[in-house]
Every structure is written in C-alpha cells, then in structure tokens.
Amino acid sequence: MIRDDIRQPTREGVLDAADKIAAILPPTPLLPVTIDGVRCWAKAEVLQPVGAFKVRGAWNRLSALTEAERARGVVAVSSGNHAQGVAGAAKRLGIPAAIVMPRNAPQVKLEATRALGAEVVLYDRPGEDRDEVAAKLVEQRGAVLVHAFGDPWVIEGQGSAGIEAEGQLGRTPSRFIACCGGGGLAAGLALACPEAAIHVVEPQGWDMVGQSLAAGEIISVGASPPATICDALQPDATKPVNLSVLQGRAEPGVVVTDEEVRAAQRFAFAKLRLVVEPGGAAALAAALAGKVPLDESTVIMLTGGNTDAASFAAMLTAP
Template structure:
C-alpha cells in the first residue's frame, strides 16, 4: 500500500524508539475467550508497562524528538491519568522537569502515581478541558514545552511501536486488530505500522457509545465535537478526535465499533477470567469491541483477532460497579418491573414463573389495593431467555417492563424501590453527574436556591471522578422552562428522567 499518509510518517516511524523506558509487552493467547467465540483471540498486554499503560511509549518518543533547548525548558501536559504518569516517568529518566496539570477531581491514586514518578502536579478545574487550557496558559507563561497526550506526530509514532510488536510476535498474520480510541493516538500509530506492512489486516477502533468521537468524524467526514461524553471509561472520554490522528484514521482505519457500559464491564470480567489481570474500563474496551465483532456476520470462521489491553489504572472501589454490571453486559442477567394483582396467590404465581432461575435482586412494594410492583433481577442461561421471560409474564396476565437497558433503573432505581410518596405534586426528575470534590453538592444546592423544593435525592459513589445523582424537584407547570434554564446554567451534565417508566412505576406519584 502506498498512500501519502504512510509516506508522511515513514521517517518518524523508522526512528521511533521507546525501549529506554517502555518494555515489549507480551501477546497472550486468551483461551477461554477463544473457545467461547470460535476465533483465535490474542491480547496485547500494554497493562504490563511500568506505568500500567501504553501512554509511556508516545510520551518518551516525543521527548526524544525535542531539541536540546526544548528539553531544558522543561515539559508540561494536561492529563487525568495515564499520559501524566507516562510523561512524568519519561521526563525523570531523561533528567527533565515535568509539570502535569490534572483536574481537581482526579482520584488520589493517580495523583500520587504521577508524583512518585517525579512529576510536579498542579490540580486545576473539575474537567480535563479546563485543566488543558490551564496547562497551555502555564506553558506560555513559564516558557515550558507542551506535550499533547495524543495529537502529535511524534506521540503517534511512539504508539506505533505497539503495532510493530504485534506483527513481530505472531507467527501468522492477524486478521483483525482492535484498538481502543480516545483522542486517537494509539489507533493512528497502530494503523500506520500495520498497514505499511500488510494492508489486508483490518484495523477496527472501539469506543464507548457515549464517547464516540472517532465514529462521529468517520461518519460525517469531519471532526465534530460531542456535546458531552460519558465518564465511565474515563481514559477515552474525549469530545473531539485529534486533527493529526483523524488524518491517519480516515485513510487507514477500516471500521469503528461502539460498546455500552455494560459490555465494557463484561469485557473486564472476560479478561480477568482469562489472565487474572484487572484492566481499567478503557483498557478492556478493545475486548468489548472484539466480542461484538465476533458475534456479527462479518467475522470469518476461526479468524485471528487481536485486542489491545491498553491500561490497568483502575481504582479498586470501582470494581464493585464493574462486577455489578458485567452480568448485564454479558446478557446473563435481566432486570424487570412486573405489576401483579394484589391478591392471595399472585405473588406465588409470579415466583413460579421464574422457575429455578437465580434471582439477583428482588424488591417488592405495596402500591395500592389492586396492584403490586416488583423489581426483579434474574440470571439468564442465554440471552434469548430474556424475551421468553417477558412473553411468559405477559401470558400470565402480568404487566411487564424490561428495564435491562435503562441506565436510571440500573444505577438508581434498583436501590430506591419503595420511594413513592402519595399525593406528591409537580415532581420533575433529573439525573446529574457531579464532580467528586469537596463542596460540589453544596454548590449545586446553593445555585438551585430555595425557589423549588427538592423532593428526592439519591447518590452513589462508584470511585470515579464523577458521582452520579438522581434529583426530584417540585416545579409548577408554568415554571418548567425557568427550572430547566437554571439547570442549564449549572454546567453539570444532566438528563431529564421524568418520563422514564422505571420512575413512573416505582417512584412517581
């Protein structure tokens, strides 16, 4: 294959060298996944790098390519984690000063890791975009050299060494390589290295379905900006694909697959069951995409599929949430709201319909003299059982709502069944994402003010930089616009859930 983009990067790839700080990570056979999917599945273990992420490669290669004058000025970057650790270690090995601006919401484990690698940490802002702007301002003010986490040709060339290793480590050629995508540095580098060697190998990017900036760009032909991004896979939570990275991807990337939070959680468990490692959500993203691809009609029989396990910087307390959602992502669990008659024997009849299936949770609440609502989680032997259960419930005369895909039901309502208040008027329901920092809740309440009554509040900390909050507010009909205008001004991501069937069944009036 001879494309201008390959020629443009040829010299950069030829001189890329990362092994003063990075290691050549193993390419491991995933036996259990291979047996289950009917393909030969291999995992590229970038979680085994000294900073538990591939980011070290691009950061070090960039520093190597700086002039001596640029190095002596010191370097600066903005990052919430993996790039920060990679740059800090690379700079320390080269005897350079490294300043890392991190959002104040960054978990302490990541802040401490950057400091342990020799980086000077500046905490600023609640989100990456604010931290990035501050880093660039500091670079100008103190004449520091700014190192972008992904949108830089030398960073891309450093990440390309992952692709070169994959080609050298497998005796046959892979059919498809799956690469997680945030800003695009890794997939651009891997695509350049692999397509230059063998254009027939397919390169597929994998993104969360709520942070799919590359898919947006590939579909439209230009770099759009996502209005907001999901924060679960924080390592790839990027609103816009890089310019340099997109120039490469639109020429060399074959397809983009998107995955849900539940599918990512299921992939974390799959990796753990195969090699006992615990990737961060972004680190398991490529495996989630590989599974989705393998289950499609596109994959050939017994194809060789490679997924890059890109990082393992996960907070331990997030594992609870990941484990909770993995069953749903694997379609081994379903959540239902079932309305049954409030009469003797109906509860027994309902339980008999469940048969010998394992119940993962069961919440019952008396609603009124005629009906009762049950929130139930059920383990499934196979995905098709979900539709069969719905049909069985309906056939018995029970009204049933499948909540397995409802984010609000899975995050909040399952823990709040029984919260209905008879006679409550004018309640609107909103789901928020709050920055996890002291004073965030107080600031929210102060800005809401005393104009409307807060009638419901539920919060769970999943160990991420953002907490997830469900809020009920009593707002007269003629003040709905004023309320939404106020919420828009808060600068917190929020979603209205007033019409959600889970709310109407278990929490609404």
C-alpha cells in the same frame, strides 16, 4: 494549542520509535484468547511500567527533545495514563514536567503521577478548558506541549505496539481492535501495519473519532455528554493530525456501553488473570459483544490497568 500545520507522522517514524522503545522496555505479552470459538490475541499493555501503553508515545516524544527544550520542561494534559507516561519519561530523562489533570481523575492516577515527580495542575471537568490551562503554562514557562494524541512523535511511539505485535505474531495482524480516546494509538497502529484493518472503539456518547471519520471532519462532544466509566477515553474531540491518518484507513467506529466494558474487565480477570481499567477494556468489550469481526490474526489492545482496588473489587463482585 496543537497547530494544524505540524509534520505528519510516518511509518519510518514508527519504526524508529520501535527501536528506541525496545532499547528501554521489554515487549508486553501477546496472549492467546478464545472468543466465541475463535482463537485471537490480546496485547497486554496493562503490564507496562506505568500500567498503560502511553509510555511509548511519551518516551518517543521526550527523547526527541533538544537540550534547550529539555531545560524548559514539558506540559501534558491527561486524566492519568498519559500523565504517568510523561512523568515517568521525564523523570528518567531529568526533564521538569507539569501535568494538567482533572480534579475528578481516579485518585490512584493522581497519586501515581505525583509519585513519579511531576507537578500536577488540577482543573475542573466539566467546567474548564484543559487545553487553555495547558496553553497558559506553555506560554508562561516556554515549555513544550506533549499532547496525549495530537502529536506526531506520540503517534509514532504508540505505533511501536503494532510493530511489536507483528513480530510476536510472526505475521501481519489482520486487524487491530483499539480502545480509542483521541485516536493516537489507532493512528499509530494504522501507520505501523498498513495492511491491517483498524477498529476504533469508544464509550457510548463519546465516539468523537467514529463520528469524525463518518463525517469527514472533526466533531466535538456535545454540551452535556453522558457519564462513562471510561475516564481515559473522554477527549472533547480528535485532532487534524489523527483524522488525516485514520481517514480512509480505519473501519467505521464502534461504541460500547459501560456494562459491556465491565463484562470485559471481568473476562480479562477470569481468563487472562489481568487487571484492566474500564478505558483499557473497551476494545475487548467490543470483541466480546460481537461488534467487530475476529479471526486468528486479530490483535485486541488491552491498553491500561490503572484502577483503584476498591472500584475494581466492586466491579468484580457486582451482581
């Protein structure tokens, strides 16, 4: 389990992560997009080598491990995008990796994670506690847990996208609109660009970060949460480290529906020629639905593009 007493992520850590990531990856495009007559910007993290921004945090965390830690390996928990980020970084660094993934994760994500050489350990969602499964593996193997969002190195790595966007824009963004699961990206962006507003966007019924920000304490998902097509945005709760960064920094949480997400996927395909998975389109969905303010310095994060062809085609052709 993630401890509550881990070090706090910092802007200096984000800047260091940005340098490390720039050394191995080209910047993802910052694309102009017009919404309701306002020309703003979309950060195309869907074009990362693993199809999602998660490679940033994974690389920053794994490259910071000691030689002894690398030898013992890493364990991660993910429905797919963090899984691929960790698996890809582990393969490049020669580190054994075990990824705890839900059985009902999209098949394309399961196959891609295995193809990168990681061991996939399946669990039932709902039904099993994924953190407990991961904790047992960590204890048995002496491995390092690479949490998808509640890890300071991961948060700092995700924040590198903000440093990159600021450089491409040539000025500090007025706001970032971020797809939000546990809050790793949002926290990283908040540290990267202290003057920018941060809008967290979550699926309807899964707005645990938004509810936690409003309550000032961590709120967990209920016993029977609604179904959502945003498989990448379904953690049970955020972590103390994320809430501590976002409290007082993030704007009130925003919720989007499945239909709003599908509309955003269609928009991205038609206007930007990009394939965006449901969870990766949540921020764009909020912008298109008029749920967040927009101006010429707004950056919308398109966070992932790992979706199977049949589902994407069905979404595009649905009436």
